[in-house]
C-alpha cells in the first residue's frame with residue numbers, strides 16, 4: 001500500500017460563523033482562534049463590522065470587540081449588507097440585525113437571490129419587524145425595518161432550513177422579554193446545526209432551554225433526543241441575557257474533511273486527517289459512519305483519523321441531517337459495488353445550486369449511473385469508473401467542485417468550468433488536494 005497522505009482539516013465554517021456573531025454581539029473583547037478564512041466568513045465579518053463590531057486579525061487569531069448589543073444600540077443610518085453567496089450569513093444575520101433597532105437591506109450574489117427566507121421573515125414580522133422584498137416575494141434582496149425584538153411566542157417552519165432557527169436563537173437573548181420558539185411543519189432540516197448554535201451561545205454565556213412535549217406538559221430534553229421527535233413536540237425558550245465576551249477555538253470541519261476521507265477509501269493511499277473532533281456536534285461527522293457502513297477501514301489515533309483504501313459497497317442512507325456531504329457520498333458511491341440510495345434530503349434543491357439535479361447531471365457526464373429522486377438520488381456503482389476526460393460544470397457550487405475531484409482517483413480527467421468557486425468555504429482546497437493526487441501517483445496539478 002502507498003504511504004499515508006497527511007492532511008489537517010480546515011476550520012469549521014458553521015462554528016466560525018457562530019463564534020464571530022456571538023463575539024460581535026458581546027460586551028468586551030473576545031479572542032477567537034482558528035476562525036475559517038473564506039469568502040463566506042468574510043461576508044459575516046463584514047456584516048458584523050457594519051453593526052459596529054471591531055474584528056482584528058493578530059497573528060493567527062481574531063480579536064473581536066463586540067457591540068454590547070444587550071444595551072440596545074440603534075443603527076442610526078440604514079445599513080446595507082452584502083451576504084454574498086452565504087446562506088448561513090444571510091439567514092443568521094437577517095434575524096440578528098432585527099434585535100438592534102434600525103433599517104437593514106440584505107442582498108446577496110448569484111444563487112443567493114433564489115434561496116428562500118420567507119419562513120424566517122414571517123416569524124420576524126410577527127415580532128413587529130416590517131419586511132419588504134425588492135425582487136421576488138420571500139427571497140433576498142430584502143429590506144427590514146425593526147423596532148427591536150419584543151420576545152413572546154414565535155413559530156417557525158424548518159422544513160427548508162435549520163438556519164432560520166439558528167438566526168432566531170442568536171437574536172432572541174437581545175429581545176426585551178423571553179422568547180418561546182415553537183417548531184411547526186412536518187420535518188426539520190439539518191437539525192445538528194442547531195446544536196452548533198446552542199453550544200456556541202452557551203460558550204458566550206447565553207443558555208437556551210430545549211423542551212419536548214409530553215402529553216400536555218413540557219419537559220427539558222437534550223438536543224439528540226429532539227432529533228427523533230415531531231417538530232410540533234419541540235420548543236426552545238431564550239430569556240433576555242447579554243452575550244459575554246470569551247475565548248473560543250474553532251475545531252476542524254467535518255464537511256470539508258469529507259473529500260479527503262472519501263479519497264482515503266477510494267484511492268490507493270490511506271489518508272490521515274488531523275484536527276477533527278471525534279465527538280463533535282457537527283452532523284457531518286456522519287461521514288465516518290457512512291464510510292464504515294460502505295465497508296471502509298477506519299482507524300483513530302490521538303487526534304487523527306485514517307481511512308484506508310477499501311472495497312466499498314452501496315448503502316441506503318437518510319441524509320436529512322447532513323446535506324452538505326451528499327455530493328461527496330454521491331461521488332464516492334460511484335466507486336462502490338451496488339446501489340447507494342440517498343434519501344431524506346429534499347432541501348438539497350435550495351443550496352448553492354440544486355444539489356439533487358446538479359450532481360446527477362454532472363456525474364452522469366463522467367459515466368456514473370445516477371438517478372434523481374425528489375428527496376435524494378440513487379447511484380448504481382460498478383466498483384470503479386472507466387477512465388475518460390470530462391468537462392464538468394460546478395454550477396458555481398464549491399461542494400460540487402470539491403466532490404468531483406474525487407473522480408480523479410478513478411482515472412477521470414476532470415475539467416471544471418470554475419474551480420475557484422471552492423473559495424466560498426475552502427480557498428486552499430486545490431493545494432491540499434494536490435497532496436492527494438501526488439500520493440495516488442498523479443501529478444500535483446489539478447487540470448481545470
Ligand SMILES: O=C(O)C1=C[C@@H](OP(=O)(O)O)[C@@H](O)[C@H](O)C1
Nearest residue numbers: 014088161162163189190193324
Ligand atoms: O447553519 C449552518 O451553519 C448551516 C446549515 C445547513 O443549512 P440548512 O439548515 O439550510 O440545511 C448547511 O447546509 C449549511 O452549509 C450550514
Ligand SMILES: C=C(OP(=O)(O)O)C(=O)O
Nearest residue numbers: 085086087088089324351
Ligand atoms: C449550503 C452551504 O452553505 P450556506 O447555506 O451557508 O450557503 C454549504 O456550505 O454547503
